Amino acid sequence: MAAPKGYKIATLGSHSALQILKGAKDEGFKTIVIATPDRVALYKRFNFIDQILQIPNFADFPKIEKELIRQKAIMIPHGSFVAYLGLDQHRKMKVPYFGNKKVLDWESNRLKQRQWLEKAHVPVPRRFKNASEIDAPVLVKAYGAAGGHGYFFAKNKKEFRQKIKSFKHKNYLIQEYVIGVSAYIHYFYSPLTKKLEILSIDRRYETNVDSLGRIPSHNQRGLGIEPSFVVVGNSPLVLRESLLANAFEMGERTVVASQKLMPGGLWGPFCLEAIITPTQEFFVIELSCRIVAGTNLFIDGSPYSALYYNKDVSTGRRIAMEIKKAINFKKLDKILD
Amino acid sequence: MAAPKGYKIATLGSHSALQILKGAKDEGFKTIVIATPDRVALYKRFNFIDQILQIPNFADFPKIEKELIRQKAIMIPHGSFVAYLGLDQHRKMKVPYFGNKKVLDWESNRLKQRQWLEKAHVPVPRRFKNASEIDAPVLVKAYGAAGGHGYFFAKNKKEFRQKIKSFKHKNYLIQEYVIGVSAYIHYFYSPLTKKLEILSIDRRYETNVDSLGRIPSHNQRGLGIEPSFVVVGNSPLVLRESLLANAFEMGERTVVASQKLMPGGLWGPFCLEAIITPTQEFFVIELSCRIVAGTNLFIDGSPYSALYYNKDVSTGRRIAMEIKKAINFKKLDKILD
């Protein structure tokens, strides 16, 4: 299939670039990866990447914007954009961008994100505004923490006070540590059809915390292991069908609330990171307003996307499908920022 | 593909309805979901569902039976049938039903189920008829417990005696808690070809028990967490190939024993829920005589069903394939009850 009207799909070489560009190629687009020298070898391995634009550092991104615009590239953001470009450069990007940049402020500020979720009536864990209020186990998260760094767990007020002394971050949120299993729900909201899809679900694979269960408690004693939550991978999940109704509605309320809070609201892929308790309630601990790495499990399709499409549709491919549709219906302005 | 001779496939809106109806549609059937008002929105999201029959409560099911019969619907039971309709109403259903209703009594009674498995020489955990016999950690299961509710774990006789006081259920089974990993094996027995297939395997995702391993033992102390086994999802597994021979044989013996115990025996999808010990022995802790929720992982195919079919075959689709075959060979009476 020819590239739809000469548009190309581009992204930064990291996070879910392989999925995004494979999906784009499957939908007939030419593909571009912007890569730093240490990653060029990785992206050269794959035939579906048509072009590698090398830059010395991601901070040099503005220097190639003209070239990207000249090539009719559409940028697909992922979790490394804010991390590598910074919020400001990200916002100022001139290359057509899939998604609404206005969500960035609301997402990046932990308190505003909480406000958004509360407005959407999405349940969130209790927050302790200061240490003296702590009456349950807590998870302490630095503002802007990503990939599982900048977290710590404290059993109670006393342990919080002890651990906060060696915590490097000044701005943080103290949340109740909700005991339950986690599920990361991958949504896609189409501004063209106004429909929300659940495309897949995953669970994170975190080191060292996901290895602790394999050490018997009597062996843990004396090892002095502190849990860390560094995400190094993902494994697939499905949810009980009776929980899906709730999952869809939480997602829809998140979209509706966004439309009230910021012009245009949230569209494209997003993720609610939930804890599910023994009473089968969801508590959302984080909102990600773009493709998340857990979708990489489903490059060859997912049990949920199979409910909508008779082909293997990952989130990356779903993005390309939306862009192709917008091009064909001359509605690119509805999906780009 | 046209709907085979006007038959439609129907099920209750819950559990694995999406999988069942997607599979039916892929095999050319028209599809019907019977849904309560709170679930209508969920099932409206999917194009492969041709018709939603809304009823105020599942207890109102008998009122739409005539309509289902008129439309030549074939009902596919799943785990929510007994839970929502009750054993009695389930048995009295007049709509053509995929499966043998005679298995219901044997399955729903924990002692009869145990007798069935023992007759099949399928290893089951030791049972303690009364508390004084307890000489090992035990799992106590209320009769009719489903979805992980109505269970508790006790380390020894003393802990059993303490915990039984606050247990709400009067009828329960005390079984040895076999230490090992779990595997839920999804079988399909075809009464047309007399062949047994293993279609997929999963592991349950239970809250809060599957989150405990992520809390270091020194942090667990003082939190006073009691494990609960509420199933909220599933994750995929494959077994060592050398264990498959045994898995197939256990499944076959379960079918053969059923044919001795009840006219017609067991057919269609069923599941053996096994614990595998370090000596690689299976202990079966539960038999489910229908499609189980773990099969929802494999809507887009499974590594095991790929060994039989050159298309993506879920258990839901496999059921539709069997019905289609029976229609074409005029053998519907062999598979319906």
Place this chain on the structure above:
Amino acid sequence: MAAPKGYKIATLGSHSALQILKGAKDEGFKTIVIATPDRVALYKRFNFIDQILQIPNFADFPKIEKELIRQKAIMIPHGSFVAYLGLDQHRKMKVPYFGNKKVLDWESNRLKQRQWLEKAHVPVPRRFKNASEIDAPVLVKAYGAAGGHGYFFAKNKKEFRQKIKSFKHKNYLIQEYVIGVSAYIHYFYSPLTKKLEILSIDRRYETNVDSLGRIPSHNQRGLGIEPSFVVVGNSPLVLRESLLANAFEMGERTVVASQKLMPGGLWGPFCLEAIITPTQEFFVIELSCRIVAGTNLFIDGSPYSALYYNKDVSTGRRIAMEIKKAINFKKLDKILD
């Protein structure tokens, strides 16, 4: 598709035989399984197996070699070959064999394997040459241990000394127990294109160790459970995209080092079994020079093989693709031994 020039693909009935033979059939080969009587029933269940050659014991393998050669069979080794045939018989096999037998000595000897990995600058856990040096938790592995038997964990020197008394094996390696999560990376190196692919990634499912996390620490007390690492299955994983560059490079260095250490070096499927620490470093605890059982998860395709091929490619099928290519380009001598 006709069998390519009359060649057939054969393997021993165990481990990943189903995957290998299904993949071979999908690429147009006739297939043969060599099975012991207890496994014949299992392999009869599958249509893609054209021929079952029954032998009383795997030790009788030499007796059917002539027949296999007459039929133009190409043998695909897997993890059960060394276990069942022994290193010596394995080496002396006269049937054309996919892979380089010269890797067997380097792989089977724990010290030589370590030397190989060190030459490849692949990080390995610290080794303690004798007990007095132990200053960290250790994993003790018997030479030739397979499938998770012959391992034990010790928290410190004292516990090592206590446990070694009842350890049945005389030759063993004492390695630091690296605390982190595991990932088994499935590679394929093509001697025809000189390219390395990552086809899939898994995590092992081990009994009883993967059930321990589900028992709260206060319940573990008094049960006296010792962890065992008997592999009974596998579950799927993907890695963070930023870790893939490193994963590819470790794999390539392993191939390059092999070419220096042994004529021809390593080709075909192999696996690096890694622990990933909270600093996102890999430590490789084992190298397997052939198809591993974790690839059985991906008989119907994997998120990684989908990046190279627009069809469902398992490691078993990838092997058949390589053989077909070698036949067509008259380069069978490059891939057989």
